[in-house]
Amino acid sequence: MAVYTEIDETQLNALLQRYELGCALSVKGIAEGVENSNYLLGTETGSYILTLYERRVKRDDLPYFLGLMDHLAAKGLACPTPIHDRDGNLLNEVAGRPCAIISFLNGVWPKKPTAKQCQELGAATARLHLAGKDFPLHRPNALSVDGWAKLVADCEARADSVMPGLAHDIAREYDALKAAWPETPGRAGDRPLPHGVIHADLFPDNVFFIGETFSGLIDFYFACNDYFAYEVAINLNAWCFEADGAFNVTKARALLSGYESVRPLTDGEVHTLPLFARGAALRFLLTRLYDWLNQVPGALVKPKDPLEYWKKLKFHRQVLGASAYGIER
């Protein structure tokens, strides 16, 4: 739950005068969201989200994120559209913070996703991958293999306080994944795996539905360029495990068939899924472990259990191939 930066009506009115949105009719801080301060803003022309970017978001990355939302919305993907101000800018400043006003997207995120919703999420992910193909900016994935090295090192000394032996297991897993991971896209030799813009954080709280029907994707602040199949592997981790830790292969099959209904996976992508699923599990294990070991007293956000992703990682390590996810090739 998070509103880190307060704004007063003078600041809000000065900001709104830069736009053609009319006067403020209401403004409410939203409790969801971890990284930034978000306000639901009602004006004479409609409903919007006003986001103030806090310290964890690099200012230099904002043109990529906002430009991408603008690009994807123009391509017809259901996602928030950043509003251009009178001078055409997507990015402004309020209360000493970079900020943007984006369109409000209807929908509710599923606390308990159904197989039908997994199918819709799969299809939406593939539409995102296609819609991003001609987006001209490039942002490497800071949380891929190279980024994990620093997290492994930062967590090493205290990882065993969470679970005895965890530091050693993580180091071993990291070494194995680093050795097996395909070349960075772009730097690769011939026939690299398909790659492009990915959202990189398509957890249920970033995917909206009305009933069981997909209504849109939000929160593009981890978006980057990486393998499409790696995003699919993140989604398998985020959507297809039950609360008790069991892997629900029906949901996985639905997710993958939804994806392939829009963009069929290549044989290479299918074969790489177990590796990518391990990598995705390690990535969320590492960031959760880091946040767990570095809790800020009085923080508004409670850190999530890192061991949830340790268990998911163990599952992916024992699969014999992509058929474990309900896909044959």
Added chain:
Amino acid sequence: MAVYTEIDETQLNALLQRYELGCALSVKGIAEGVENSNYLLGTETGSYILTLYERRVKRDDLPYFLGLMDHLAAKGLACPTPIHDRDGNLLNEVAGRPCAIISFLNGVWPKKPTAKQCQELGAATARLHLAGKDFPLHRPNALSVDGWAKLVADCEARADSVMPGLAHDIAREYDALKAAWPETPGRAGDRPLPHGVIHADLFPDNVFFIGETFSGLIDFYFACNDYFAYEVAINLNAWCFEADGAFNVTKARALLSGYESVRPLTDGEVHTLPLFARGAALRFLLTRLYDWLNQVPGALVKPKDPLEYWKKLKFHRQVLGASAYGIER
């Protein structure tokens, strides 16, 4: 900032089926609000606030609060209207909590109120007092003199940790106010001061404006029956001191003239204002001090500085009469 109880889509849909509001299109936890969990709810028929009542609100008081909002809205006062379900109920239950759905009220609360806004607040307070006259339920003010006694006792042992001598000063102030306070309304002898329904918490965050124009009152969860002039005295405390502690008599004059433009104060009320202003300052000093001394580790809400109200109390103690507030009689 506060959302204490999470609800999932199954619970939300089951709740909405009791109403004639259509399907949920969006639901967002609101960061504002201290006592309850509040969600901004969009449905096919409009925008609403879904409030889940948490432990600090007594369930037995909810018919008073909700019935009052219903009554006041029907009288034309700008305030949220509780929505009746298909069976006519204002109160329901979700996620194990009592809850209500109320209409969404446009407006922004003023972080830095102007004299014009103080005038509008005064007039709205008087309209509230008139509109509540024939409301049939009765709720004594739990935070009037009798209620203070318990807070004084609870804070006594540790008050000096906040400021040396504070416990003694509070005890002395409490004794003085208890001796001078008029009889409880209803129990009084002849010619009691005018009394009826008061909001009892008309701080700026509960009063909405669009620009400088009043748009409505929210958050009736301290409403009770007490002296009208005591509410006016609370408002003087909440609206007319500057951030540096200075009392702004221009704002006080605006507030009182706004009130009297709708309902003139009696001579008795005017003469009692300094006493009531001291009482109101002590009331907020005591509740803030209690919350300060009883902070819950990991609480989502940061307690407010109790000494702000100690300084206000000192101001009211040295005034020579209501003329200090810009009103002569």
